[in-house]
Amino acid sequence: MEKYAPIAEQLQHFLYEEVHKTGIKNVVLGLSGGIDSAVVALLASRVFGDNLLCVKMPSHYSSQSSLDDADEFSLAFNLRSITSSIEPMLKAYEEVNPDMDNLRRGNLSARLRMSTLFDLSAKHNALVLGTSNKSELMLGYGTLYGDLACALNPIGDLYKSEVYELAEYLNVTNSIMKKAPSADLWAGQSDEADLGYTYSQLDKVLKLYIEEQLSREKILEMGYDAKMLDMIIERNLRNQFKGKMPLIAKLRQNIRL
Ligand SMILES: Nc1ncnc2c1ncn2[C@@H]1O[C@H](COP(=O)(O)OP(=O)(O)OC[C@H]2O[C@@H]([n+]3cccc(C(=O)O)c3)[C@H](O)[C@@H]2O)[C@@H](O)[C@H]1O
Ligand SMILES: Nc1ncnc2c1ncn2[C@@H]1O[C@H](COP(=O)(O)OP(=O)(O)OP(=O)(O)O)[C@@H](O)[C@H]1O
Numbered sequence: 001m002e003k004y005a006p007i008a009e010q011l012q013h014f015l016y017e018e019v020h021k022t023g024i025k026n027v028v029l030g031l032s033g034g035i036d037s038a039v040v041a042l043l044a045s046r047v048f049g050d051n052l053l054c055v056k057m058p059s060h061y062s063s064q065s066s067l068d069d070a071d072e073f074s075l076a077f078n079l080r081s082i083t084s085s086i087e088p089m090l091k092a093y094e095e096v097n098p099d100m101d102n103l104r105r106g107n108l109s110a111r112l113r114m115s116t117l118f119d120l121s122a123k124h125n126a127l128v129l130g131t132s133n134k135s136e137l138m139l140g141y142g143t144l145y146g147d148l149a150c151a152l153n154p155i156g157d158l159y160k161s162e163v164y165e166l167a168e169y170l171n172v173t174n175s176i177m178k179k180a181p182s183a184d185l186w187a188g189q190s191d192e193a194d195l196g197y198t199y200s201q202l203d204k205v206l207k208l209y210i211e212e213q214l215s216r217e218k219i220l221e222m223g224y225d226a227k228m229l230d231m232i233i234e235r236n237l238r239n240q241f242k243g244k245m246p247l248i249a250k251l252r253q254n255i256r257l
């Protein structure tokens with residue numbers, strides 16, 4: 001895991017430089033009890049110390065183990081943390097929209113957490129740190145204007161399996177290292193069940209397709225599963241919009257106003 005020492009160093013430098021440029025001194029992030037936010041929290045605490053605020057935002061759908069793991073983690077690393085529940089807001093919306101399915105409820109939860117974080121960023125004169133990894137970003141596995149929204153994301157160029165390795169280097173607590181990745185948006189949700197494959201399977205193919213830019217045919221020749229590859233390609237194409245700014249109608253190229 002020693003190869004992660006310069007990577008951690010580089011990501012900390014990125015955080016320091018980019019936050020410093022804005023003149024802002026504080027950062028906030030959502031701490032879920034999962035590995036992505038744990039890694040970002042440790043990188044940020046090395047740079048910002050107590051100017052990092054970790055925010056636990058439970059809902060009535062959060063698993064108790066996630067909340068316990070987040071508590072254990074923030075205690076172990078002495079992180080400044082607060083709890084700001086999204087439960088009352090989510091329940092109020094559910095009351096007037098009793099027909100919501102898991103997907104809508106999950107996306108709303110992610111957006112309520114985003115609203116909470118940006119509100120706290122205004123309160124504390126802080127920037128919001130993002131926690132999406134490259135596997136999620138390439139597959140569009142995240143909520144637009146929800147967990148994808150941030151000022152800076154130090155781990156967006158690391159695949160999930162690399163986040164695990166960085167987490168090991170950073171000594172992330174065992175309970176977080178060992179548990180299955182989950183968006184925790186509904187009871188029993190798991191990333192790998194949603195996506196149909198493990199991150200270890202997905203990352204191998206994602207790296208060939210995204211980093212090596214190999215064609216579908218070439219990757220199939222190498223013996224990878226066609227169903228998984230097509231799912232990756234389809235998700236990657238269908239979710240491109242999540243990485244772009246909203247389209248604005250351009251008028252002034254052709255018309256003088
Ligand atoms: N081509 C296009 N150009 C611009 N906008 C487009 C679009 N197609 C749909 N849209 C819009 O995007 C919306 C769909 O995107 P979005 O609202 O993001 O939602 P969607 O992609 O449907 O779902 C988000 C997925 O990410 C997962 N997730 C969410 C949050 C956290 C985590 C986690 O791992 O922690 C995972 C969640 O379980 C779900 O599978 C549509 O309702 C529509 O408004
Ligand atoms: N209960 C929560 N409290 C605070 N933040 C949360 C909560 N649930 C989700 N988030 C935020 O949403 C982000 C996206 O969740 P995601 O599940 O992808 O990451 P993770 O929980 O850190 O890691 P893992 O994917 O391994 O579960 C989290 O990193 C965190 O910033």
Ligand SMILES: [Mg+2]
Nearest residue numbers: 032034182183
């Ligand atoms: Mg999670």
